[in-house]
Amino acid sequence: MKRLKVTTIIALALAAVLGLASCGASQPSGDASSDTDKTTAVYRTIDEIKDSGEINIGVFSDKHPFGYVDENSEYQGYDVYLARRIGEDLGVKVNFVSTEAANRIEYLKTGKVDIILANFTVTPERAEEVDFALPYMQVSLGVVSPESKPVTSLDEWNPDDEMIVISGTTAETYLTQNYPDIKLQKYDTYANAKSALENGSAAAWANDNTEVIAYSLSTTGYTVGIPSLGSEDTIAPAVSKGNESVLNWLNDEITALGEEEFFHKDYEETLADTYGLDYEEELVIEGGVPAE
Numbered sequence: 001m002k003r004l005k006v007t008t009i010i011a012l013a014l015a016a017v018l019g020l021a022s023c024g025a026s027q028p029s030g031d032a033s034s035d036t037d038k039t040t041a042v043y044r045t046i047d048e049i050k051d052s053g054e055i056n057i058g059v060f061s062d063k064h065p066f067g068y069v070d071e072n073s074e075y076q077g078y079d080v081y082l083a084r085r086i087g088e089d090l091g092v093k094v095n096f097v098s099t100e101a102a103n104r105i106e107y108l109k110t111g112k113v114d115i116i117l118a119n120f121t122v123t124p125e126r127a128e129e130v131d132f133a134l135p136y137m138q139v140s141l142g143v144v145s146p147e148s149k150p151v152t153s154l155d156e157w158n159p160d161d162e163m164i165v166i167s168g169t170t171a172e173t174y175l176t177q178n179y180p181d182i183k184l185q186k187y188d189t190y191a192n193a194k195s196a197l198e199n200g201s202a203a204a205w206a207n208d209n210t211e212v213i214a215y216s217l218s219t220t221g222y223t224v225g226i227p228s229l230g231s232e233d234t235i236a237p238a239v240s241k242g243n244e245s246v247l248n249w250l251n252d253e254i255t256a257l258g259e260e261e262f263f264h265k266d267y268e269e270t271l272a273d274t275y276g277l278d279y280e281e282e283l284v285i286e287g288g289v290p291a292e
Helices: 002-023 035-040 046-052 078-090 101-109 170-178 190-198 209-218 244-259 262-270
Strands: 054-059 067-069 093-098 130-132 137-146 162-166 183-187 204-208 222-235 238-240
Touching: 046 054, 046 078, 046 244, 054 078, 054 101, 067 078, 078 093, 078 244, 078 262, 101 130, 101 238, 137 170, 137 209, 162 170, 162 190, 170 183, 170 204, 170 222, 183 190, 190 204, 204 209, 209 222, 238 244, 244 262
Parallel strands: 054 093, 162 183, 162 204
Antiparallel strands: 130 238, 137 204, 137 222
16 A cells, blocks of 8 residues: 555656746747647747847858948948848847857757858758748858968868868768868867967868958958859848747748848948959849859
């Protein structure tokens, strides 16, 4: 009899624990995904964002001219310009959240940000973990190196040399998959990657071609020996997986902005000083439709 009572008590206690765990889980409203997804997904709907009066947008703070903090401690850049317009059109305040390449997906999954606008290249692997909106820029990889010893081909790479990459970027993925014999120096921040190149600790730096071109144009003694590496990709905003309300709003917004050629204006306001106007048509995507 005592054994039966003990068993009953244990069963009731276990049921109570499971009930509390279920009640404490964060579940997005109106989500038709599995029970597992419901208990792990963390995001706010577009109505919840509007009601709060604020939106949290993840951007870079050290990647000039796309996302950086200026001498007045203000966020600036191509992605930031778009973020401010999103806040304006939503009628909410924008809270900029500084992010690094490696934690962009994590910040979405944990609900730290509502949108990522951090020069985020669309890839099939990333699309399994986040939802991408329509693109607003196209890009490929590039390689920058010292003018005194330019790297013009990876097929003739010196096995004693090393290549700088930013952790969590498409450059790291591409080189790991296609050039596994090239030793990689991995950094979390763009500032550290630039310092490593300038200190001569590696032969070259692989990253988005927009980044390495900007670096070579602003830094004496460096050249982009490989301006295009791999396939041409697109840059797009990202939201938490399954957050259809924010995703749909963003797609409508990007389409509408394309009708007023917003992204060309964004380029001319934030990127032209770095790249000139020669790269504008090559880089800008209006209304989510890449140029043919």
